[in-house]
Amino acid sequence: MKKIIAMLSVVLFSFGVAKAGELSITGSAKASYAITSSDGTAAKSNANKGLGISNEFTLGASGELDNGYTWTYAIDIDAVESGATNDDAKLTLTTPQGTIGMFLGEGALGVDNAGSQSVIARPSDTSYDELMFDTFDIDGYDNIQYHTPAGMIPFGITAKIGYAPSGNATAANDVLKTGATNDRVATADTVITNGVTADAGGSSVTHYQVKASEIPFLDGLTVGADYFEASGVIGASQQAPESGAYYFTYAAGPAVIGYSESFYAAAMDNIITEQVEKIENKKYSIGFNVNDNLSISYEVEKSNPHLSKGSTSYEQEASGLQAAYTMGGMTLGVAMNDLENASYTNNKDIKDTVFTVEMAF
DSSP: OHHHHHHHHHHHHHGGGBOOOEEEEEEEEEEEEEEEEEOSSSSOOOOOOEEEEOOEEEEEEEEEBTTSOEEEEEEEEEEETTEEEEEEEEEEEEETTEEEEEEESOOOOOOTTTTOOOSSOOGGGSSSOOOOOOOOOGGGSEEEEEEOOTTSBGGGBEEEEEEESOOSOOEEOOTTOOOGGGOEEOOOTTTTSTTOOTTTTOSEEEEEEEEEOOOTTOTTEEEEEEEEEEESOTTOSSBOOEEEEEEEEEEETTEEEEEEEEEEEOOBOSOOSOOEEEEEEEEEEEEEEOSSSEEEEEEEEEEEEEETTOOOOOOEEEEEEEEEEEETTEEEEEEEEEEESGGGOTTOOEEEEEEEEEEEO
């Protein structure tokens, strides 16, 4: 890890000789209309119909150093009622030896959803908050990362490692330390889990990822895995938080199938009451390009909780049939999702239908 920090120091110094870069604005304007209803016998939810417009875009810059190394910078802007705020940023340098960078609320390395082929969004990630647990991810922390260069390892293998020197939910000032307006608060994913204290992020967090895309005799197959661990977590004497996942996708003509499995282990202290000990997820999907404009998909997500004292728990399932039609820079979409045992509550069944219009820029 000392080598990574030393490399990062060289990166920051090198920007002093960078050539003028290019600026860019990327994102999309997406409008949505959501209809949510319930046909279950428990915790019925017949919500009002909802209208929404996406409120985030990315400002980016890129350039080249005198030695041919390239750099990129990006910051996400959220448009909120009180004004625009910047909550995520990254600064990277790419060399023949790989890419190294600093990520503030960015740089996700989890692969638990990498197999998804849903053309709008995963069934558990649309308008209704069903509280399905996914894995921990390094982008919940301010972190530094190293990525191996393309082509260095056979079979199209790439590896990434992310390290957060503090897992606590503390503010990280910019280099000028000019006050609250320049602070970025990093909220750790492990905060207040099973009653563990608000500083449960621990002393550090490390996240590993590996992917392979050129597997012999299996054209069209991509596989990957990740593992997340936290060190020095306060109040986790029984179990420290950790998570991991693996996935694969296989493309055959106009169709692509995807599958993933993941586990999530919660931080646990010397507790008396029943708590969530771990959650195992399985997700499978298929996407199909009908023609150059029309794509359809179907996905199923299953999330199975395990309680510390073995009490009865209920598996949550989300399934969705979706379609997207593209005309130039505009995409029309519809997602028809069914949720069973939402929020891990028995017989809490929800129907969630979302219509979208998206303009890319």
